[in-house]
Amino acid sequence: KGCICPSISSFNNVFFFLSLWDGVLPPLNIVSLNWEQTKRLLNQEMLWLPRSVFCLWLTLLPSLSVSFSLCHREGDWWLARSLTTGESGYIPSNYVAPSDSIQAEEWYFGKITRRDSERLLLNLQNRRGTFLVRESETTKGAYCLSVLDYDNTKGLNVKHYKIRKLDSGGFYITSRTQFTSLQQLVFHYRKHSDGLCHALSDVCPVSKPQTQGLARDAWEIPRESLRLDLKLGQGCFGEVWMGTWNGTTRVAIKTLKPGTMSPEAFLQEAQVMKKLRHEKLVQLYAVVSEEPIYIVTEYMSQGSLLDFLKGEAGKMLRLPQLVDMSSQIAAGMAYVERMNYVHRDLRAANILVGDNLVCKVADFGLARLIEDNEYTARQGAKFPIKWTAPEAALYGRFTIKSDVWSFGVLLTELATKGRVPYPGMVNREVLDQVERGYRMPCPAECPSSLHELMLSCWRKDPEERPTFEYLQGFLEDYFTSTEPQYQPGENL
Numbered sequence: 001k002g003c004i005c006p007s008i009s010s011f012n013n014v015f016f017f018l019s020l021w022d023g024v025l026p027p028l029n030i031v032s033l034n035w036e037q038t039k040r041l042l043n044q045e046m047l048w049l050p051r052s053v054f055c056l057w058l059t060l061l062p063s064l065s066v067s068f069s070l071c072h073r074e075g076d077w078w079l080a081r082s083l084t085t086g087e088s089g090y091i092p093s094n095y096v097a098p099s100d101s102i103q104a105e106e107w108y109f110g111k112i113t114r115r116d117s118e119r120l121l122l123n124l125q126n127r128r129g130t131f132l133v134r135e136s137e138t139t140k141g142a143y144c145l146s147v148l149d150y151d152n153t154k155g156l157n158v159k160h161y162k163i164r165k166l167d168s169g170g171f172y173i174t175s176r177t178q179f180t181s182l183q184q185l186v187f188h189y190r191k192h193s194d195g196l197c198h199a200l201s202d203v204c205p206v207s208k209p210q211t212q213g214l215a216r217d218a219w220e221i222p223r224e225s226l227r228l229d230l231k232l233g234q235g236c237f238g239e240v241w242m243g244t245w246n247g248t249t250r251v252a253i254k255t256l257k258p259g260t261m262s263p264e265a266f267l268q269e270a271q272v273m274k275k276l277r278h279e280k281l282v283q284l285y286a287v288v289s290e291e292p293i294y295i296v297t298e299y300m301s302q303g304s305l306l307d308f309l310k311g312e313a314g315k316m317l318r319l320p321q322l323v324d325m326s327s328q329i330a331a332g333m334a335y336v337e338r339m340n341y342v343h344r345d346l347r348a349a350n351i352l353v354g355d356n357l358v359c360k361v362a363d364f365g366l367a368r369l370i371e372d373n374e375y376t377a378r379q380g381a382k383f384p385i386k387w388t389a390p391e392a393a394l395y396g397r398f399t400i401k402s403d404v405w406s407f408g409v410l411l412t413e414l415a416t417k418g419r420v421p422y423p424g425m426v427n428r429e430v431l432d433q434v435e436r437g438y439r440m441p442c443p444a445e446c447p448s449s450l451h452e453l454m455l456s457c458w459r460k461d462p463e464e465r466p467t468f469e470y471l472q473g474f475l476e477d478y479f480t481s482t483e484p485q486y487q488p489g490e491n492l
Contacts, residue, residue: 105186107203109132110134112134120206131200131202147160221288226245226294238255253294255293266293270295276335279360282300300352302352304348305352306347306349306418309348323475326411328358332361333361337469343406344364347406385427392405402462409440411457453475
């Protein structure tokens, strides 16, 4: 994000774009140039790729906005013309905003939830007074100012101030101090606390938005366009790599062993998967559909939730962070539920973690395509029996309600920091015991209210299990509605 220079701000329909990608142009030697020289070089070297992505190398530069007029606005990639060079190319629609709109302000975060704003602000690298402005969740047309504060009792905490709108079009937090625009309001409170917990200091840092695909026409891509940089892990059916697409964009690449699934069936399923778009689902970017199959997704910096829980960072997590992570997973699955889709393999190993404890659901739908005999038998060594609902394990009845069962098991993984479910039991024993009515006991230090939620996910009748919509709401409100008196323990 950035701001349009005044000389062109009067143009109608002017949009701006700021690349947040890492190293998207070939490495130009601009380190030794001064700022004015660098801007001139960038104006000459802007790379417009017809029917592809507009790339601008800004990794070593201060904040810069690029201005252009919009030629064609349709879909996820828009055709635009540079006001500097006159060149045309495609840009990701979620990287742009009208130059004179509130969306162009770096402190405006739009339609994010109160909980998401707190997650972003409570990053330990932020200092007191770090802030953002977002839409109000409760009052249409109003906004909310969220500010990071600190006190000796609560430690780091977030204060939320409702920004109300005047009939005349102005804005205020307290009626005695009114402003004609949100920009004026923010400018004022950056200079004076004036009743706030602290004067506004830094704009809350935010991760770059995920584009819908790698570029406008990049879906089935050549294997040669991908570089495998660092192996992140491997499983029964393949490997996961951090990689680079086209020499420009960091991605995650899942490579599948030949014979794992039919390329034709995979491509058909992938066409459905790419339409699933939600902030709590890992974004599917592209595929290599010939064997060995490659699945290209957004890169998540902290890897799988299972590895994260078992690592050093996991030891530091307490119940509020764990419940928040579970609510994010439930939010992603509530979207899957609304879309009438089924995951079939929901567990901590298939959840990915990014910065600021952001969690996203991965690998949805792939389990149905696996052709390995030890998996398709549903009781073989490779099949995740301990996470699978009995009706799915015994009779192959996979539904969103069997995903709810798996979510209950995932909650035990969170509460135990990655311990294998049903400790001491082998798969066959788990299946027999669960059929007889056995359910895992409450994990150590886990509140009984959370264990009761797990038990509700493990009800024998699938229709009696809660919806993911209910689970999301319960977990998001957990510390206000269910456990308001929570006190941290040794592990939770």
